[in-house]
Amino acid sequence: MSIHPSSPYLEVPPSARWREAVAGRAPDEIDPHAGPGCVIAATDRVAAAGSCFAQRISAAIKDSGYNYLLMEEGPPFLSEEQKAAMGYGVYSARYGNVYTALQLLQLFQRAFGRFEPQEPLWRMLEGAFVDPFRPAVQPGGFHSEAECLWDRQTHLQAVRRMFETLDVFIFTLGLTEAWLSAADGAVFPVCPGSGLGGVHEPGRHVFHNFTAAEVIDHLEQFLALLREVNPGAKVILTVSPVPLMATFEPRHVLQATTYSKAVLRVACEEMVRQYADVHYFGSYEIVTATGDSRAYFAEDRRTVSEAAVGHVIAYFRRWSTMDQQPAPQRAAPAEQPSTDGETMCDEDKIEAALRDAEMGAAR
C-alpha cells in the first residue's frame, strides 16, 4: 500500500512523527517542542510558582543566569540554607507550594485585596500559629497571631509587587485534588490536620477534585486579572510530572494521578490555543514520556532524578532563547534522587506524619 500524494501527513514536520521524533532516540535527545517557545530576554524579570517540582525549576532558573525575581529575601543575617528552610528564595515570594490553579487565582485575589478568606489561622499541636494558605513556610509556626498576620500582610504586598512588575510568570500545575473551605471556597495547599497545623472539621473543610472545565476557568480568571495589572506579562505553564502522594478519591492512586495530569495538561493546552501570550513547556512530557523511567525517577517511582531535571532545564534554555543551545549530556543511569537543597514538599511532610501516626497506632 502506498500513501497518496494528496495526504496532508506528507507535509507534517519530523517532530510530528513518532518514528522520527521519539522512536529509537535516547531520552535526553527527545525535545517535545516543535519550535522555539516563549523567548525570555536576559533583562526579563522572571517569577515562578507552583507545586514541589516547581522548586527544581526555580532553583535551576536562578542558577541559569535568568533575571529571577526575588521579592522576599529573608532576614539578611541568615545563611542561604537557613533562609531556604524558612521558605525564602524557594520561589519569587514566600508563598510556599501553589498546587492548583484556584490556589494561584486566590493568591492573586488576596494580594490585590479582592478576596479575604474567612478561615482563621491554624494552630499547631504545640500551639504555634500557622497561615493556612502557606502552612509550610514557617517551620514551627509563628509565636503569635499578630506575628503571623503581619508576616502574611507583608508577604501579600510582595506578591502584589511581583505580579505588577514581572515580565514572565512560570507556573507549574501540580494537582487537581484539593481541600476547600465550605464557607467561602478558599482553597488550602494541604488538608487541615495533616501535620502542618489546623484541625480537619468535616463540616468546614470539603474535598474537591477539579475538572478540566474548572481548571480552565480558574486559569482564565487569573490571566484576566494579571492582564489588568500587567498587560505585557507572558505566562509559561507546565505540568508537574510528580505523581500524587495520595488520593482522596475512591480509586487507585495511579488512576487518580493519570486523571489529574490529564486534566492539567488539557487545561494548559486550552490556554495556549486561546491566548497568544500563554505558552506551554513540556517538562511533563520530558520526564514521563521519554520512555526511560529508571533514569528519570528514583526507585519510589515518584522522586524526579537530577538527570531528568537537567534534561528539563537544558531544553527550557533552548526553548526560551533565540539561540540553539548544545544538546544536553546523555542521561546517567538510574541514580539516587537529588537531595540538593532539600525540596520543600508538603506532601512528603504529610506522608511522614501519616507514617508516624501509623507506627504509633501499631504500638
Added chain:
Amino acid sequence: MTGETYLGRANPIYFIGESHTLPFRDGLFRPQAPGDTFLGRVRFLQSFASRWLEGDGVHPNILKAMQAEQLLDDEGNPAYLAKDRLTFRTAEVSGVPVRDPVLVLFAGDLDVFDMLRQTGKGYDFDLPDDPGYGVDRTLTPIPFSAIDMRLRNTFLPFISACGRLREAGFGRVMIHSLPPRPRAAEMFDLPGSPGMRVKLTVFANRILRQACANLGMPFIDVWDDLTDGLYLRPEFCLKDGVHLTRSAALFSWTKIVEKMRQAG
C-alpha cells in the same frame, strides 16, 4: 612620715570581654556595708564578639588575657589551684588568700550590633512577652524564630566557654547583661531600627540569663536600676548611645559584690 596613708588592699575583680568592661577599668569600689574594697582589673578584647571557643577549647585570646592577669599558669591551668609551695608562700606574704578569682564576663553586644548592621533600619520583629516596646508594622517582619536561632547559635561559643571555665575551676564566673538602650534613639546614628535594637538586646539578655541559670552561674542584671522600665535613663548614657557611664557601673559593682557574698 609626713601624712602618707596606707589605704589597705583592694581585691581584684576581673572584667573580661567587649568594651562594656571599660567603665570598670582601674575602678575602686567599696560597698556600703563594711568590708573589702574591690579593684577593677579589665581585659578589653577589641572586636572579639562571642567567638569564645576555638576548636574544642576556649579561644586563645581569652587564655592570653587570663594569663596576662596571672589567672592561668604557663600550662593554661587556673593559677590559684597550683598547690605548690610558691603559691602558698606568695599568699602568706601578700596577705591575699588563695581562692578562685571573680571573673565578670562580657560578650554579645558586638554580635547584636552585627545583626543590626546587616538588617539596616527596615526591619522589626514581634518579641514574645513584650514588656511594652511594641512593633512597627510598617517595617518588614523578621520571624521571631529566625532571631531566636541566630542569637542562640551566636552565643553558644561564649556560653560554652563560660561553662568550661567553671569546669576548669573558676567557680566565681559571672556573666554581665548587655546594657539597656536609650529611648531617644534618633539622637544617635546607630544601626538597625530602634525597635530591633532594644528588643534584640532584651532577648539576648533572656538567653544569657537562662544560660546562667543552667550553668548555676550569677547573671549581673542592672536593667531595673538603670532604666525607666523600658529604656536607659539619659543620665547613665554616654554620648555614643551605646556605652554606660561610670556612675552606671556602680550598680553593677553592687550586684557583683552581692552575688559574691551570696555564694560565700
